[in-house]
Amino acid sequence: MTVLITFIQRAILQATPLLFGATGEIITEKSGNLNLGIPGIMYTGAISGVIGGFFYQNACQAAGYAVVPIIAVLIPLLCSLVGSLLVTLIYCFLTITLRANQNVTGLAITTFGTGLGNFFGGSLIKITKSDVPYVALTKISLAFKKTLPFASKTGAFGTLFFSYGFLVYLSIILAIVAAIVLNKTRVGLHLRAVGENPATADAAGINVTKYKYFATAIGGMIAGLGGLFFVMDYSGGIWANNGFGDRGWLAIAIVIFALWKPNFAIPASFLFGGLYILYNYISASMALIPILQMSPYVVTLIALVLTSIRNNREKQPPASLGLSYFREER
Amino acid sequence: MFKKALALVLAVLMCATLAVAFSSCKKKDTKKGMSADLLPREAVTNDVTVPADFKMGLICLHDENSTYDKNFIDAFVSVAQALNIPEDRYFIVKNVAESEACYNAAKDLAASKGCKVVFADSFGHEDYMKQAAAEYPDVQFCHATGVKAKDSGLPNFGNAFAAIYEGRYLAGIVAGMKLNEMIANGKIKAEEAVIGYVGAFTYAEVVSGLTSFYLGAKSVCPSATMQVQYTGSWYDPTAEKEAAIALIEQKKCVLISQHADSLGAPTACEEKGVPNVSYNGSTYTAGENTFLVSSAINWAPYFKYVVKQVVNGEAVAANWCGTIATNSVVLSGLNQDVVADGTEAKVTEAIAAFKAGTLHVFDTSKWTKDGAHLTEYLADVDGDYAGETNVIHDGYFDESNATSFRSAPYFDINIDGITYVNTKF
8 A cells, every 4th residue: 555655656756847847838839839959958948957956056055054945946937937938938939939930940049048058068067076967956956855744644645646745736736726727727729729729719810929929938838837846846856868758758648648638748747757657666677667657658659540530629729720820822 | 918017026026025134144054964974985096007099989879968877988088097097088978878889889989999808887788798798709798787798608798796785784884873763753663664765676686786775774773674665767757756745755764775776765855854865976966955875886997997997907707796895886975963872883883894704694584585594595596587506605695706606696585574666677
């Protein structure tokens, strides 16, 4: 039983970066922008938070004071948001204003973001001069991982529901809020209109450029939080280059698997997170591990095939996804 | 809309400032911290007159942001600096894949750059180094962790390793002492002294390391057993972390060590409050409350040895294995907030015994295979993955004997007391 509780807890921790990434990408894609730069943006979000946290923790150490939890959270959080926003704005400018090809731009942003992270990560590591190449922000991490006071007193129930840092809850809240905004509000309706048919939306008086910019920028910032969660909470404040893995691509796979619905993305990312670590908890042979790790992608492919066959309008990607909008071509 | 947003931002900012103002400015807690290194990296002595045209090169699989490669790069640079070799006469080629790229890099260093010595750091580089060595007989090619130099018939090709199993054994003693402490203060029962080990692959190098670590722990804590989980990767933070968590939660391991390059296992231990023994360098800053000790290979003595031989026109050994005596095996200090009392004395005692040659890690009277003490074991010494040479003599398994056998580890026995949760070749 305790093993099962641990497994679920670990699966949720594994799912959180994916959920941030998927929610961000869904909001982006609803505006008709296919942002394949998400892995790079998440990586940038992580390193930006690390840079902020690094200088704050060092300043505290130099002054001889303990870190103040609220500042330890706020500085990396703001840095992360700004970092991922800046990189997302590059993507926005190229694809929305200059109407560059979204696939190429997105992939370039992923390469760029990863390089950016490794460059600054490597630089910080050089500053720390440690034996093993990593940056340790353990004190900052403690602030991020702070749980509700009664989490440890409520046994298995507490472990299952209250044992997480605030970013885990934030990821779920953001997904729910995104679902509500997309489906129940005027802003959501306009955004979906832009993604489905920007020409019609334009004719109806919706500012297409503004919606695309805002949706992509907000989506990028949410995705960046996934990177921040990974390094500050999941990794215990340890930054090492190339540690983020393929989470960015998994997040994009979840978007398809969840049929562009943020509320579906919540169970979908829990499922992906669970499958990611399942092999540690069942006595599986090593040969089975790649199959288990492959399963989310296989399920995604099947979902793609099924939705294409059924041709159900409700379960399709936004009609103008990946296309640039030229007003003159109407 | 804008005013509303501004008001919200300002309100949040004000709350934050208030929170800061009211939060107490606690002074840093007083920790005892790390003790001095038990086997420190000694400064390289400059007793070689390196000619002005001497150049050397190092080929690395990754760059200095990889734990493994950084260990080589740091040692390489320290030797160059100690021997007054200026920066434009030593070359470090980074991110060289275990492919034709290695051959091209080696060729470039030997032919275009004019290096007299070319090193490579990764196991998979070996065939390409051998190929380059055959082509450039005037240049010395050296390959760490490899196995083929002895049988290659190339006088200018050498393999090297270090008796790191001795360092692992010492780290094992630290772990065993900690287990004893836990048993003594009633935290666990004697039979619950289960060590968890996260390994990369089921290679002799890893098996040799984890077995020597286990034997070190067992030498002070006889009831210790070990559970080993492989990840199938040398660097996978998530897999290593989750493997460590699963070992702690599912297999009830009370102490963790690892042989893989990421901080996955140490951070998992810090999270769970389980003591951790590290490898390849200290991870104290990542786990101030759980880090115990760390052992590592120091490659500087080997680099220095090769340069000296080449400069003096003498042959470089086909197999070279550094020891504690050559300063090739280093051990960090102890985390005084975590280790058990009396640990340092135990470790110092073992170091003295290693130096005197009276202590053998793989003493066959200390371990069994399927309940029996081995008197003979055919190990794979020539690198064809089939055992052919008996390496047990005088009552111990003679690991990494560079003179008679080879420098790279060949201990691949699954001894009693160690359970392999999975295997990955």
